[in-house]
Amino acid sequence: MWAVDLPSSALVAGAGLLAGAVNAVVGGGTLVTFPTLLALGVPAVTANVSNNLGLVVGNVTGTWALRDGLTGQRPRVLRLLPVSALCGVAGALLLLALPAQAFRRVVPVLILLAVVLVVLQPIVTRRLAARQIAAEQPVAAQVGVGLSGLYGGYFGAAQGVMLLATLGLTSAEPLPRLNALKNLLTLAVNVLAGVVFVLVRPSAIDPTVMLLVALGSWAGGLLGARFARRLSPLGLRVAVAVVGVAAVARLLATS
Numbered sequence: 001m002w003a004v005d006l007p008s009s010a011l012v013a014g015a016g017l018l019a020g021a022v023n024a025v026v027g028g029g030t031l032v033t034f035p036t037l038l039a040l041g042v043p044a045v046t047a048n049v050s051n052n053l054g055l056v057v058g059n060v061t062g063t064w065a066l067r068d069g070l071t072g073q074r075p076r077v078l079r080l081l082p083v084s085a086l087c088g089v090a091g092a093l094l095l096l097a098l099p100a101q102a103f104r105r106v107v108p109v110l111i112l113l114a115v116v117l118v119v120l121q122p123i124v125t126r127r128l129a130a131r132q133i134a135a136e137q138p139v140a141a142q143v144g145v146g147l148s149g150l151y152g153g154y155f156g157a158a159q160g161v162m163l164l165a166t167l168g169l170t171s172a173e174p175l176p177r178l179n180a181l182k183n184l185l186t187l188a189v190n191v192l193a194g195v196v197f198v199l200v201r202p203s204a205i206d207p208t209v210m211l212l213v214a215l216g217s218w219a220g221g222l223l224g225a226r227f228a229r230r231l232s233p234l235g236l237r238v239a240v241a242v243v244g245v246a247a248v249a250r251l252l253a254t255s
Contacts, residue, residue: 012033016217016219034157053194061221061222084149086146091153096200110155118237138170141166
């Protein structure tokens, strides 16, 4: 178990700060906070649950900031939001139902997947911006959103990249509007997954970790949004990738 002292608390808050800034600019902030918590000795499931709850603050901020992009998307929201929410709940229940050891074993794979998604994000974004879709594909959108929600409820890192790719490949909407929708769907997954964690297994939540990550991500989100043009997306993306790969190496070495 981790020692709740001033240096460790400062490190968790600092990781939350960086994660908030990363999420505001490129996404993938969980790849900063989650490995940090593991390195401090927080059990994997507790780290995942507490981290997800803490980062909800940043999700709310991002969704509210881009709310204008949801104008005129009511039918799409009503079609996709329930699917995203229900699958997020299913992912959270799956996390709690499986043995903690099973989650720890699959974590390296999930982190590597998230690293790949974050690294490829610029390519995905460019391809989506240049796409030409003749008609909406509602069934394909629901399937993709459902799978993203399941993944998000179980782990969560880089689920936004998965969602944006799904929405971009199944809708002709401009990318900024799809990004606003992506934020709303991600928020729904994280909030309902958090409700599941609180109701089903509150013992999996470390209140100190949750609070420190929440405070850090809130401040980081504000800074990231304010200084987005000055921050280097490439530099942040490289930092996220390095942290993620280092975390995988450590997990494999100690398994």
